Each structure stands twice: as C-alpha cells, then as structure tokens.
Amino acid sequence: MDIVDKATRSRMMSGIRGTNTAPERALRCALHGLGLRFRLHGKSLPGKPDIVSRRYQALIYVHGCFWHRHTGCRFASTPKSREEFWRTKFEANVERDLKVHDAALQLGWRVATVWECSLRKSGQVELSASAVMEWLKSDCQTLELGAPISDLIQCSSA
Numbered sequence: 001m002d003i004v005d006k007a008t009r010s011r012m013m014s015g016i017r018g019t020n021t022a023p024e025r026a027l028r029c030a031l032h033g034l035g036l037r038f039r040l041h042g043k044s045l046p047g048k049p050d051i052v053s054r055r056y057q058a059l060i061y062v063h064g065c066f067w068h069r070h071t072g073c074r075f076a077s078t079p080k081s082r083e084e085f086w087r088t089k090f091e092a093n094v095e096r097d098l099k100v101h102d103a104a105l106q107l108g109w110r111v112a113t114v115w116e117c118s119l120r121k122s123g124q125v126e127l128s129a130s131a132v133m134e135w136l137k138s139d140c141q142t143l144e145l146g147a148p149i150s151d152l153i154q155c156s157s158a
Contacts, residue, residue: 019050021062021064023062026125027119027128027129028040047061056137057109058109058111061100063097064116067090069094075116078090101113105142120147124147
C-alpha cells in the first residue's frame with residue numbers, strides 16, 4: 001500500500017530525471033577537477049551515455065541503484081505495492097542496459113558503469129573519480145564501480 005495519495009506520487013515521480021542527476025553532476029565535477037575533458041549525453045551513441053571521452057574512446061554511464069537494479073545494493077529495493085509492475089519494469093531496464101553495454105563495446109568503445117552508491121558521500125566521489133581516471137589510462141575495456149569502492153572495482157580487458 002502506498003503511503004501517499006495518487007496526485008502526490010505522480011508529482012514525486014515526475015521529478016525524477018534521466019540526465020543531469022545529482023550523482024552524475026558530482027562525478028562530472030570531480031572528473032573535470034582531475035583534468036578530464038568530455039562531452040555529455042552523446043545522442044548518437046548507444047544509451048546516450050552520461051559522459052563521453054573521445055580521447056580515451058570511453059563511455060561512462062552513471063546508474064541509479066534503484067532503477068538499474070545494482071545487485072546486492074541496499075538501495076535496489078523493490079516497492080511493496082504493484083510488485084509485478086515494478087518487477088517487469090526493472091527487468092526491462094536491466095535488459096536494456098545489457099544491450100546498450102554490448103552495443104557500445106561492438107562499436108569499439110570502452111564502457112564504465114558507475115553506480116550511484118559509490119557517489120553518495122563527498123569523499124566517495126573523489127575516490128570514484130580517481131578510479132575512473134585510473135581505468136581511462138589502463139587497457140581495460142570495461143569498469144564497474146560500486147560501493148564500497150575498494151570492494152567493487154571490476155575491470156575486464158576482454
């Protein structure tokens with residue numbers, strides 16, 4: 001059962017945006033401070049990545065743990081009301097993310113996924129940005145960065 005009325009829920013949901021989210025802006029600011037120059041929301045690229053670095057041939061997606069279902073994350077909870085609706089929606093999001101990831105790799109791009117939970121606190125943002133910069137300078141194809149940062153940095157070269 002929802003704890004707010006339908007009009008309030010509608011207003012709350014309409015405020016959720018797909019671009020320029022707080023975690024995305026925090027990461028962009030930290031990366032810019034480390035000297036990375038980039039483009040935003042590449043419309044011609046798979047999934048309109050949040051950050052595009054042509055210099056490093058890299059796409060960076062900042063994913064919300066709730067919407068993109070970060071496995072094992074406490075922020076990836078499922079609402080109790082309309083569980084079937086939410087399950088279907090979340091499955092479609094995860095499937096789309098996998099397709100976007102594969103399409104970007106097929107086009108020759110390197111792909112990083114930075115989860116919202118790794119950008120929640122000020123100190124974590126700088127650690128995440130540093131990890132992304134290390135990845136950009138490495139030969140790894142993909143990066144997945146979650147919290148705690150030291151536990152969930154996953155890099156693959158293939």
